[in-house]
Amino acid sequence: MFALALAEFRTLRRLPQTWVVVAVAVAAGFSPFVYYSVAHALRSGYGATVGSVPPKFLVHSFGGLLLGALFFGVVLLTLDAVARDRREGTATLLHSRPVNNLAPIFGKAAALTLTTWLAVPVLAAATFVFAIARAGGRWFGDFPEPASLAGFMFVDALPMLAFWTAAVMLLAVAVRSRILVAGFAFALLGLQCWALFAMPPHLLPVLSLLPRFGELASDILPRVVDAQGLGQRASVLALACGFLGLAAAAHPRRDGVRGRHFVGGSVLVLAGVLGMGTLVAQAAGGRSEREDWVRAGEAVRGEPRPDVERVVARLVIEPGRIRLDATLLLRDVTPERELLLSFNPGMTVEDVRVDGASVEHEHSFGLLRVHLPGGAESGSGVVRMALSAVGVPDPRFAYLDAVADPWAAGRGTSLRRVLGTEASVLSKSYVALLPGAKWLPLPGAGFGDAPDRRIDFFVVDLEVETPRNWLVAGPGGRKESEHRASVSRFRFRPGTPVPEVAVIASNEFERRTAVVAGVEVELLLHRRHMRNVDYFHDVVRYLQVLAETGRHRLAGSGLVYPYGGISFVEVPARLRGYGGGSRMDTVLSAPGVAMIREHGFPTARFDSALEHISRMAEDLRARRLYSMLSRHMRSDFHGGAIAAAWRSNFLHFRTRARGPGASYFDLLLAELVSLELGGTGFFTPQLFPDSHVFGHRRGDFGAAALRAAMGDTAAVHNAVVEGVERPAVWERAGSVGPDGAVGEWGELGFSAARLHARTTARALFHSLNTEHRRQLFAELVRRHGGETFTADDFGSLVAGIHAPAGAVLAELLRLRSQPGYLVSPVEVVRLDDEEGRYLVRLHIRNDESAPGVVRLRLVAGQATHYSEVVRIGGREAVEIAMVVPDAPEVATLDTYLSRNLGTLVPELLPADAAPGSDPHAGVRPSAWRPRPVGLVIDDLDAGFAVLAATQGADVDRPDDAPSTVHRRLPAFRCDAPAQGWIRQVVSTGWGKYRSTIACASSGKGGQRAVFTARLPSTGRWRLDYHIPGRFVRHRSGFPSVGRLWDGLRVRSAYGSTLPPLGRHHMALTAGAERFEISFDAAEAEQGWHLLGEYDLKSRDVRLAVSALSDGLVVADAIRWRKSPSDQGRVQARNREPGGEGP
Known part of the structure; x- marks a missing residue:
């Protein structure tokens, strides 16, 4: 038997297909190890989440990729070996020697197992060679965790390769058709791949060919194998030996002991099945026992x-x-x-x-x-x-x-x-x-x-x-x-x-x-x-x-x-x-x-x-x-x-909260303490998805599977730094009350509850001075230290310390919809006094029915000045005036929880001298309203939609979770490819309350962005198109990382730029009239651009923007204005407009 195995090993060693299989398998495991080693070396210094799990702890993941490739190679090599025996007449040769069928079957299987297993130490050696770079002082490379590597090499890879080789050998001997054998074996491997991502984790270590796939190793708790693993490997080896015995019995060569081979093989297969069944029963029993604990706890x-x-x-x-x-x-x-x-x-x-x-x-x-x-x-x-x-x-x-x-x-x-x-x-x-x-x-x-x-x-x-x-x-x-x-x-x-x-x-x-x-x-x-x-x-x-x-x-x-x-x-x-x-x-x-x-x-x-x-x-x-x-x-x-x-x-x-809204008030207090101590934190396990990778889009499946296998949490980092305050969260936060259960809506619900609590905490923090805040904390500990408090207890405590702050807290806790603010430019007037001070005025209108609170912040010289927290009722306007010693350089308005998504940056006008001006400072009602700019349809308005090119219906996005959708369009993500039209927050875009754009990458012409409006009258109208600036401002102070296939770069924490814009192809329809428009946006500057003047016989108009272009297509906003001259007719068909609109 040993001599036959050695001969087969020598033959396999000389075959080029053997080395192809080994090379492909090693590349399948080594490539992700190298990639994630370099990624971890580059990223982990910025944060634990963006750095993901160190590859030294992922031996069972990248090793599992190698084993998966080897399983496919085993099928090909085994079929080739069996066919070679038939070609070369090995059975006839064996008739001249007193050898039963078990010897060549075992020898061939042992040679195939050992040959393919050699890819495992080759991979181990490659990782060690790569890791030597760290020992040499380089910034990349790391040694795999030794116990997990030893366990994978000898306890996982060797028994599983032996089992799979024996299974394929049995199929190849019993079934004469190579195509049927290959098809059935590949189908079994496909089923195993599905099981990796679908099988409950308590069954995965028992029934999978990769029993520890995805398991994290540890320096603190090194583990070669546990008791369950030993039992599973013993069962697998018994099955492997049984399969080989059955293969010897099924071999066409008659050796006189076929019955013994069949009986022995059947006994071993039965033993292996019983062992596996016992392990499955134990695993299912453990799961059932946990369910019993749950039921018992619910009952009492x-x-x-x-x-x-x-x-x-x-x-x-x-x-x-x-x-x-x-x-x-x-x-x-x-x-x-x-x-x-x-x-x-x-x-x-x-x-x-x-x-x-x-x-x-x-x-x-x-x-x-x-x-x-x-x-x-x-x-x-x-x-x-x-x-x-x-x-x-x-x-x-x-x-x-x-x-x-x-x-x-x-x-x-x-x-x-x-x-x-x-x-x-x-x-x-x-x-x-x-x-x-x-x-x-x-x-x-x-x-x-x-x-x-x-x-x-x-x-x-x-x-x-x-x-x-x-x-x-x-x-x-x-x-x-x-x-x-x-x-x-x-x-x-x-x-x-x-x-x-x-x-x-x-x-x-x-x-x-x-x-x-x-x-x-x-x-x-x-x-x-x-x-x-x-x-x-x-x-x-x-x-x-x-x-x-x-x-x-x-x-x-x-x-x-x-x-x-x-x-x-x-x-x-x-x-x-x-x-x-x-x-x-x-x-x-x-x-x-x-x-x-x-x-x-x-x-x-x-x-x-x-x-x-x-x-x-x-x-x-x-x-x-x-x-x-x-x-x-x-x-x-x-x-x-x-x-x-x-x-x-x-x-x-x-101390903790109790009663309705307890979780919310715990969040509120945590945010208050964070504001007092400086900095904040964020965590929810909902950001770490457990969804099935087969639910991903077709083009994203491979990357999703690889990220899941390698524990890549860079997407979680991006979700926090770019998406925790995404528009979908702000919109949900407007309907989240403190009496709701935090987390009942999953990640989106928790993010919204936390945002609501944080903005409320900031408003309360800004309403209280230092002494008031210290008194609040001291009284909370004195009254409720070592016990719990209710929402009424907290509200009464705040109101007792500072009544205006109590009113602000009560106002924000009652909100079930959000205010929306419009602001005037900031007027700066130099006062005619000895101190040379400046009067700063800002008009703010709340154009929604819900009330809200705001605070003005001015940076003047080396100092920062703040107004008080001001309440603005629904459909009301106020003027905030402040006197500061120096001309302000920056003005921002904190709107807390509003449709404006936090902070507004109004236009700051140059300072003017005003002798004799009254230096009024404070808050008073205002009659200010924004100046009309025409009939504007923004990408967030009801008149905007993205339609399919064929049937004209709204584009459905069933694959997108609510947390990643912004007004029926997928929200931009730096770690995911753009597919069709998406919505992105761009600070230079047009918007009533917040600036967003809809955009589509070049070449995606199957969908159209459509602006629909009903004009006040027919006649001659001007149509303008808004182009945003190229710079995109990010909200977070942390860096984000690019997509897996975009390389290892770390994006800027401050912003990025939009890709180059291309030629926009549009179609304007008004009743039965249709106008084709081609607009070259590549060189267009930020602002409104005149598309043309049109004599319209219908009040119902629609502008459709195609995604088919040689660059990025942007749909931000359009504007209709009545033409000063209503005579003549402009033929605008096939016109190429350009230049700024007046």
Whole structure:
């Protein structure tokens, strides 16, 4: 058998088709590895999300692409080998030797498996050669994670290639037609490709040829294979051996032992099927068990629950398990004499005592029921319950009420997997116990975020015992209480009540620490991830400055940091970073703990981003390094932004909202604290799609599949920096009220709720001076610290501190539609006084029925001046006048939540001297109205539509989600190709409230943009066409990245330019009349351009703009004006207009 295998191997080695298969397979895996390695090296310095997952953790993804190519190659090589045997008469040759059929079948299969498997070490060697560049100091290249690479090479690739080779060999021997065999084998591979993106993740490791496709590796938790993987590989090898036995039995050569081959092969196939069936049953049972937990939690979610006042616990971390002894002081115990607590089902309860006496209890489905003995409940309803338990918390028992089930989408297609999948981690060297895993028993089902939710705040006293040389992060400052030869003990006693407790421990941590204003700030990273800390030297200083800034800004406000210390600790990629409910907010922060993702700052590549800084002077270089580090920390949209976690400790973990609108007011308070501390953060797992890649457009399927496989989150970064405040969000925000459930509309709904909360917070922030804001925070903590508050409580508190601010808050919370503002040019008058001051006037009209608030901002010299926050009623106008010492250089109007999408920049007129002018300053009513400019139809008006070329109906966009559509047209995205007409925000476009354009790329002539109007009368009319400027202003301060196929460039954070415009072909129809118009927009400047004058016999007119052009086609706005002369007739057919309209 060995000699036959060696002979076949030598033959395969000499065949050119063998090396073609190996080369194609290696290229299939190596190309994305190189691309994403370079992309990560270039992008990750700008932010964790834009940098995506480091390719060193994606061995199973790019390796899976190699295996997929090899599977196709195996089909071709196996069919070629079988056909070669028939051509060369190998069966006749074997008749002369006493060899049964099993030997050549096994030998050929072994040779084919080994030959194709050689592509795997070739790929590994190529990645190592590429990674040597990093060892040589280059800015690109990285070594794959060793454990995952070893597991892929020997545990994944070899058994799967053996199985597939045996399966194809059986088909090739049993079926004489090569075409049928190839067709059937390729169909099976196509089914496998579909399964990767559609199969539930609990079945993927069992039934797929790529069982770990899409799995993220980890330096913190290296894993070669788990128990389920070993069982699956053993079953697969049994099937492979069985298939070869059946192939030997089906071979046309008679060897006299065909029956034995058939029986042996059948037994092995049956064993393999039974093994696979057992694994499937276990996986389905685990899924069913989780559904049972959900049903049990839903059944008791409305039951009354006591209030936790104090928790004293001792946690012992042992190899492979934890031991917990906890005592809970409970109040408001109901007369039913039964306590209901939520406790992880992976923990075994050994004993429960109430007021010192052992009691009966039942622990099932994650619910712990404790039966109170007679007399246990005192008159005050206070109970002291003690519990002892041991076990391993089940990571599946967490966030059972999440609106998006992470176990329902295929792992290969879900970007959400980069946010982690396990709610707790317990290994020999690392332990992460997050509150969502319910490792600490707490009252209630822990299910649902109903409007009447009541969050418990309790005093905690926690002792953690670990093996020697471990470090632990927990609530508040850590105190080392005892060190012995084999164990260490740490104690956590935060000074204020907390709503939750997280514990993270490891013996692989390396520590950096600093003390700021009595608060110990520590950084705990894996010892293999200290490169960036050592490279920057300023990371601890960043944390110091962050803490110091917060302390100074909030001095005297009541928002002093409440705990003795804070730990910024690294967590592995597998740890789930988002919670449950409708919001699914980040869980990477807890009292006294801020978690940093492994594939964020610890493994980011700053080499390229900082290469140009190395030649700067030392002081300038230090400032630039700090600035870049700060930006990186703020642009982590995975939920692990350090600044956001730090801010949560000031208020979010000290008081919460309850009742209707609780989630909204939590957002509002978070935004207020962000404004006070500076900066903000954004996270929602809805931006990480779990949709099926087969739902993408035909042309985008390949790129979508590759992005999903490689964990490419650059699109998420772009969605945040370019799309979080996109028009669709603004329009939805106008109808979102604080009493709605945040997140009930998915990503669009959450973005709209957050935008509403942020604009309301900004208006409230601007309505309150520094002293008022400090008083607000101090009173909120004093009245509601350690408990919850309602919307009425918050409104009354604001109104009591500053009545005008309370009125602004109430006005914005009542809004269910948006105001729309029109502004005059800013008039600047130099006053005739000794100080040489300037009077600045601006007229503002609200042209909608909904009221709103605005604030004027002037930049004059080195100072910035603000008006008060001004309320403007519906269909009303006001004049805001301010006296400033210098002539203003910039004027902006903050419109908060309005149809204007935030900030307006009115025209600033030159200053005029006005002797004797009254220096009136303040706000007064105004009769101002904008000057009529004619009959204008804008691309956002009802008279605009994009029609199909054939039937003239509106173009339907079923593939576009509501969040990516702007008034029936797809919104522009820098990471997606334009298909047909799209809508883009352009600051130089025409618009009543906001400036947008509709545009189409050249050569797309199947659709037309149509402007329809009804003129006041027939006669002679002038038609003007508006062309925007070429510059496109972006709203965000972060850079965005181009499409996958556009290369690795990073777009400017400040703006870009439109592509060159081409010749516009238009058709004007008025009744039965039709005029063909050709307009060369390539050299047209910004503004109105006269297309011509027309004698029209019909009042109903329509201008159709074709997308067929040699450049970009823009449909911004048209304008109809009555001609001064209504005599004669202008023949405009085939005319080429040009020049500015008068």
